[in-house]
Structure formats: C-alpha cells, structure tokens
Amino acid sequence: xxxxxxxxxxxxxxxxxxxxxxxxxxxxxxxxxxxxxxxxxxxxxxxxxxxxxxxxxxxxxxxxxxxxxxxxxxxxxxxxxxxxxxxxxxxxxxxxxxxxxxxxxxxxxxxxxxxxxxxxxxxxxxxxxxxx
Amino acid sequence: xxxxxxxxxxxxxxxxxxxxxxxxxxxxxxxxxxxxxxxxxxxxxxxxxxxxxxxxxxxxxxxxxxxxxxxxxxxxxxxxxxxxxxxxxxxxxxxxxxxxxxxxxxxxxxxxxxxxxxxxxxxxxxxxxxxxxxxxxxxxxxxxxxxxxxxxxxxxxxxxxxxxxxxxxxxxxxxxxxxxxxxxxxxxxxxxxxxxxxxxxxxxxxxxxxxxxxxxxxxxxxxxxxxxxxxxxxxxxxxxxx
Numbered sequence: 384x385x386x387x388x389x390x391x392x393x394x395x396x397x398x399x400x401x402x403x404x405x406x407x408x409x410x411x412x413x414x415x416x417x418x419x420x421x422x423x424x425x426x427x428x429x430x431x432x433x434x435x436x437x438x439x440x441x442x443x444x445x446x447x448x449x450x451x452x453x454x455x456x457x458x459x460x461x462x463x464x465x466x467x468x469x470x471x472x473x474x475x476x477x478x479x480x481x482x483x484x485x486x487x488x489x490x491x492x493x494x495x496x497x498x499x500x501x502x503x504x505x506x507x508x509x510x511x512x513x514x515x
Numbered sequence: 516x517x518x519x520x521x522x523x524x525x526x527x528x529x530x531x532x533x534x535x536x537x538x539x540x541x542x543x544x545x546x547x548x549x550x551x552x553x554x555x556x557x558x559x560x561x562x563x564x565x566x567x568x569x570x571x572x573x574x575x576x577x578x579x580x581x582x583x584x585x586x587x588x589x590x591x592x593x594x595x596x597x598x599x600x601x602x603x604x605x606x607x608x609x610x611x612x613x614x615x616x617x618x619x620x621x622x623x624x625x626x627x628x629x630x631x632x633x634x635x636x637x638x639x640x641x642x643x644x645x646x647x648x649x650x651x652x653x654x655x656x657x658x659x660x661x662x663x664x665x666x667x668x669x670x671x672x673x674x675x676x677x678x679x680x681x682x683x684x685x686x687x688x689x690x691x692x693x694x695x696x697x698x699x700x701x702x703x704x705x706x707x708x709x710x711x712x713x714x715x716x717x718x719x720x721x722x723x724x725x726x727x728x729x730x731x732x733x734x735x736x737x738x739x740x741x742x743x744x745x746x747x748x749x750x751x752x753x754x755x756x757x
Contacts, residue, residue, distance in 0.1 A: 484581055484585050487578055487579070487581055487585075488577075488588065488592060490578055491578065491589055492589065492592060495574070
C-alpha cells in the first residue's frame with residue numbers, strides 16, 4: 384500500500400469533490416434541490432474532500448475493511464453511497480406515493496360533493512325566486 | 516337499507532367495466548331498492564362512469580387509475596364521511612351474486628361479526644340457472660389455499676376464501692380500513708390478519724360467485740409473483756407490529 388497519495392490524484396479528487404459540493408450548494412440556492420434531499424450529497428462531497436486531504440484516514444479505513452489498496456476503499460464507499468441514496472429515494476418515493484393517493488382520493492370525494500351541490504343549485508335558485 | 520333503520524352503503528369498485536356495471540347495479544337495485552349504491556370508478560378509460568350514473572349509482576371517480584385497494588378505500592372514506600353504520604362491498608364484474616348482500620349484512624347487524632367475508636368455497640347452494648360457478652385456475656387455487664392456511668393458523672379460525680372481495684363490515688372496521696394502516700396493494704389475507712390482531716371478529720359466510728365472462732383478472736402476467744411476495748412481506752411485518 385503506498386504511503387502517500389500522488390499529488391496529481393489529490394488535485395483531481397479535490398477538484399471533483401469541491402466541484403460537486405459547489406454544484407449541490409448552487410442547486411439548493413436556486414431551489415432546484417430541496418435542503419432535505421441535499422444532505423446525503425453534501426455528506427458524500429465532504430467525505431471525498433476529507434479523504435483527499437487526509438490520506439492517512441483513507442489508509443486506516445483501507446486496513447480496517449481489509450482492502451488491498453485505497454482505490455478499492457474508494458470504490459466501496461462510492462458503492463455504499465449509491466445504495467444509500469437509492470434507499471433514500473425509495474423512501475421519498477413511497478412518501479410521495481402515499482401523498483398523491485391521498486390527494487387523488489380527496490379530489491374524487493370533493494368532485495362528487497361539488498357535482499351534487501351543482502345539481503342542487505338550480506333547485507335552490509328556483510325556490511328562492513318563488514319566495515321573492 | 517330497508518328495515519334496518521341504519522345507513523348502509525354498497526361499494527362497487529370498477530375499472531373499465533362499461534359492459535357489465537349497469538347490469539350489476541340493476542341486479543342490486545332489484546333486490547334492494549333502498550340501498551345506496553356507490554361506484555368507485557378507478558380512472559376507467561371507457562364509459563364505466565356514465566353507465567354507472569345512468570343506472571342510478573352515485574359515482575366517485577379517481578382522476579387516474581390507482582388500483583383496486585385505493586378504490587376500495589376511497590369508498591370507505593366516503594361511507595365513513597356519510598355516517599354509514601355498515602357497508603357491503605362487491606366487485607363490478609358480475610361475479611358476485613347480489614342475493615347474498617342481505618346474508619352478509621345480517622352477520623353484521625346481528626352483532627356476531629365485525630367483518631363478514633363471503634366465501635365461494637363454503638356451500639351456499641344457490642346457483643342461478645344458466646350461470647357457471649366460479650372456477651379458479653390451478654395457480655390461483657394454490658395461492659388461495661396457501662394464504663388461506665396461513666391466515667387460518669394466525670387467526671386460529673378457518674379462512675377458506677382469503678381473496679374474496681365480497682364483504683360486509685360495521686362502522687368500527689370502516690374506521691380502521693379508512694386509516695393509513697389499510698394496505699392499498701392487494702388487500703387480501705393480510706387485512707384479515709391485521710383486523711384480527713386489531714381485535715375485530717371475522718366470520719365467513721357462504722356466497723355464490725360466478726365465472727367472469729371475460730376471464731379478466733387483476734392477477735395477470737407477472738402480478739401473481741409480486742402478489743405472493745407482497746403478501747408474505749405484509750403478513751411478516753404485520754406480525755412484527757404491536
């Protein structure tokens with residue numbers, strides 16, 4: 384296992400992670416990404432920055448998980464991130480499904496109520512006219 | 516409902532049932548002229564809504580197709596909002612004989628059960644002349660036997676027809692199924708187990724069911740595989756819940 388990260392690798396990793404971090408912040412600023420869905424992305428970008436700068440930490444995680452080279456650790460972390468973000472989106476989609484079903488049900492019930500009120504309306508007007 | 520003094524509704528969830536919905540409604544109206552019939556049109560692309568309205572039913576229309584379970588729950592919410600004391604549900608494809616509405620409701624009104632399930636596998640002895648009795652495919656029979664056995668073991672009571680959509684319930688069950696605990700996705704054996712665990716009394720009543728003329732089923736293609744997976748998962752998590 385190399386004792387240091389080549390400077391070119393460090394610059395590329397830093398540039399990608401800082402770019403990702405800025406992109407996420409910009410998307411939140413433009414309200415194209417909600418704060419509640421940005422935290423996992425921000426965590427990932429921050430993790431890449433920390434690991435790029437603090438190579439000893441990457442080496443420590445590599446030996447902890449029993450990987451041969453730091454690149455394997457990075458792939459494993461990237462894979463874990465993709466699993467977590469997919470799971471997170473599944474939870475969000477489930478929540479949205481519940482919301483859209485409840486909205487559609489409420490819409491259907493309100494439409495029925497509205498149609499029945501509309502049917503009653505001419506009768507009410509005629510009764511009012513008679514009274515007048 | 517005539518004679519009972521309580522407000523009762525009959526729910527018919529329907530999706531693209533233009534050909535049969537009017538005759539199903541007429542069949543119910545002939546036997547129970549005072550029963551409020553509510554059709555939940557689950558985003559049909561044909562004339563189901565129009566036909567049901569012309570036949571004299573009150574129609575609630577989903578803006579798009581949401582599935583059988585959601586359609587049922589929309590009806591439950593409507594009935595609950597209208598103050599119904601009891602409710603009967605039947606399918607809109609003509610498989611369920613309306614003659615058994617009274618028998619299902621009797622089980623509820625006598626107070627012997629909170630949920631009465633119409634079972635096609637208990638001897639009803641009331642086959643209409645000229646109509647074929649219900650015959651399920653081998654795969655479907657296996658599924659029904661499997662989940663019927665699981666439900667029977669879990670609720671310690673014989674369940675012969677866990678997939679029956681011909682049911683009657685009282686207001687307490689109506690409140691439960693209108694809540695977010697009701698599973699929208701194929702509500703079958705898992706609902707029976709959930710209701711039993713919630714303390715409701717369940718009773719099976721013999722009914723007559725007929726062959727679907729189109730042999731149209733919501734369990735087609737890959738859906739049976741998903742159904743089996745969903746049912747196992749739903750029953751498993753139900754047992755894990757307090």
